[in-house]
Amino acid sequence: MPADAHDWLDHDAGPVVRPYAMTQGRVAPSNGEFDLVAFIVATAPDGASGAGLLPEHHAIVTAAWEPISVVELASALDLSIGVIRVLLGDLRSAGLISMYEPPAASAPHDVDVLKAVVNGLRAL
Amino acid sequence: MDSVRSDRNGATSRIPVALKILIAGGFGAGKTTMVGSVSEIRPLQTEEVLTGVEGADDVNGVEGKTTTTVTMDFGRITITDDLQLYLFGTPGQDRFWFLWDELSQGALGAVVLADTRRLADCFPSIDYFEQRGTPFVVAVNCFDSEQRFAAEAVGRALDLDEGVPVVLFDAREPVGARNVLIELVEYVARRQLTAAASR
Numbered sequence: 001m002p003a004d005a006h007d008w009l010d011h012d013a014g015p016v017v018r019p020y021a022m023t024q025g026r027v028a029p030s031n032g033e034f035d036l037v038a039f040i041v042a043t044a045p046d047g048a049s050g051a052g053l054l055p056e057h058h059a060i061v062t063a064a065w066e067p068i069s070v071v072e073l074a075s076a077l078d079l080s081i082g083v084i085r086v087l088l089g090d091l092r093s094a095g096l097i098s099m100y101e102p103p104a105a106s107a108p109h110d111v112d113v114l115k116a117v118v119n120g121l122r123a124l
Numbered sequence: 125m126d127s128v129r130s131d132r133n134g135a136t137s138r139i140p141v142a143l144k145i146l147i148a149g150g151f152g153a154g155k156t157t158m159v160g161s162v163s164e165i166r167p168l169q170t171e172e173v174l175t176g177v178e179g180a181d182d183v184n185g186v187e188g189k190t191t192t193t194v195t196m197d198f199g200r201i202t203i204t205d206d207l208q209l210y211l212f213g214t215p216g217q218d219r220f221w222f223l224w225d226e227l228s229q230g231a232l233g234a235v236v237l238a239d240t241r242r243l244a245d246c247f248p249s250i251d252y253f254e255q256r257g258t259p260f261v262v263a264v265n266c267f268d269s270e271q272r273f274a275a276e277a278v279g280r281a282l283d284l285d286e287g288v289p290v291v292l293f294d295a296r297e298p299v300g301a302r303n304v305l306i307e308l309v310e311y312v313a314r315r316q317l318t319a320a321a322s323r
């Protein structure tokens with residue numbers, strides 16, 4: 001055993017559980033896609049239902065009481081995007097969350113929206 | 125989007141529309157700094173754990189390793205209650221190009237950060253956005269407040285298409301970083317109007 005074997009402690013040592021253990025090895029959600037900037041909203045207060053849900057599922061429902069984007073959820077709960085997506089798929093199947101897609105990728109951005117963005121940035 | 129829900133107190137929370145802007149460029153060009161200087165939230169990091177990626181970390185000696193982790197920086201700017209801007213710093217290493225595809229899906233546009241001491245570092249980003257047709261501006265990060273080159277000279281050196289804006293700025297300055305974003309959005313709007321006119 002090298003002398004520096006104990007240099008990594010606690011958080012520095014990385015997660016104790018491998019990320020996808022939480023999803024029972026599933027790497028993709030069972031239903032559909034979750035865009036990074038899609039918004040998630042809980043449809044019912046946490047605790048309403050959900051047998052067989054993990055603490056992480058409940059944490060998502062709690063965090064999504066106000067609309068929150070997928071990427072912010074991942075960051076807030078310190079879970080990888082891939083794991084969050086699988087868990088969101090479970091919650092959507094259970095009817096506990098709704099998802100709101102960002103504007104379609106193919107559609108050009110509305111010029112009025114762009115003007116609003118420029119004005120908003122100028123006002124910062 | 126006018127989806128509205130009522131919460132327990134009878135107040136309403138609307139679902140905002142989120143627009144994505146990518147911040148790209150070579151290693152050390154100032155991507156993280158720029159996201160941080162203009163974001164209203166402490167820049168956040170999120171991790172994507174990749175499974176079975178070709179060319180993931182060299183697996184010599186650790187043949188059992190099939191996942192690797194990539195960290196993405198992101199920040200947020202709230203324009204209005206209904207409109208939010210998300211900035212994503214693109215992962216730098218070549219082997220994460222496929223993540224760029226997801227990030228650029230539906231993106232408003234991109235900022236390519238250039239460092240004049242290592243101009244070639246931003247070539248891959250420029251090639252990528254040109255091929256994808258994603259509008260971008262080139263922002264020259266002047267670290268040492270020293271303008272070695274004029275914006276036009278950088279634009280010529282990069283052989284940019286006509287009209288692609290080149291701006292000089294300091295990624296550490298919120299106002300400079302904000303002006304780069306304004307330049308990008310105005311450029312996107314100009315392109316949109318030109319496209320609409322020629323239709």
